Amino acid sequence: MNSLIAREGYLLERAQYCYNADTYDHHVFSRYGFHGSLVEFMVKETEKLHAQMGRYNSLDDHPFFSTELPKPMFHPLQYPQVLHPCADLLNLNNKVWNMYFKNLLIEFDVSSKTGYYNGNHGSAAVCDTNCLQVYALSKRIHYGKFVAEVKFIESSDVYEAAIREQDRDKLMALLTYEAVEAATKKRVEAKAKAFGQEVRSMVEGDDGADPAYKIKPRLVANLYGDWIMPLTKEVQVEYLLRRSD
């Protein structure tokens, strides 16, 4: 799958399949001694391969299952340390995992009902893995570390005061830019329209009917506002709280 497809493209790829509950059931799938769900198997095995390529030595990639990762096959690259060392210990993928499976995917299924294919557990697991790890949500949410560092450098006095007080609410207020969030949601909705329009409605041309989409573009934008952006900001707050360590 082309990694140039926007993050929204991977969410829309997943939306074309039904929920496929067996994909997430720990008792349906067991193989070669693996005990867990199909999607856990897919993510764990993907991360093991990527770890051998050195992926998790970079500052902006975070594993979901860090305990069983093999060492890189190559000598790790030395990346410029642009973040405070506290960043190395900050991984909110457990929250990303829960948000994706307990909130985002459920809203997809409940709101869209456009899942065309059922029984495609393998495809659902591949799409989930792309959404979570390979190209999308974890990286986007953990970019919050870099955004927080820029904000700290730009206004260190203000942030240092809130960090000294360990004031989460103050930090959240300082780092929140509602206009930027609104613009991001508009951009996401536009991309969801571009990536998610049904080919049928494009081919039939402008017969006056509203375009048909695999999933409502506004839903994708709302998922960003309800779940993805708050987690991005939570990463920023957690990073800043630790920045004076």
Ligand SMILES: C=C(O[C@@H]1C=C(C(=O)O)C=C[C@H]1O)C(=O)O
């Ligand atoms: C990422 C930033 O921090 C916050 C989170 C945003 C997001 O997740 O899109 C956008 C604006 C801010 O409220 C930013 O300021 O760019």
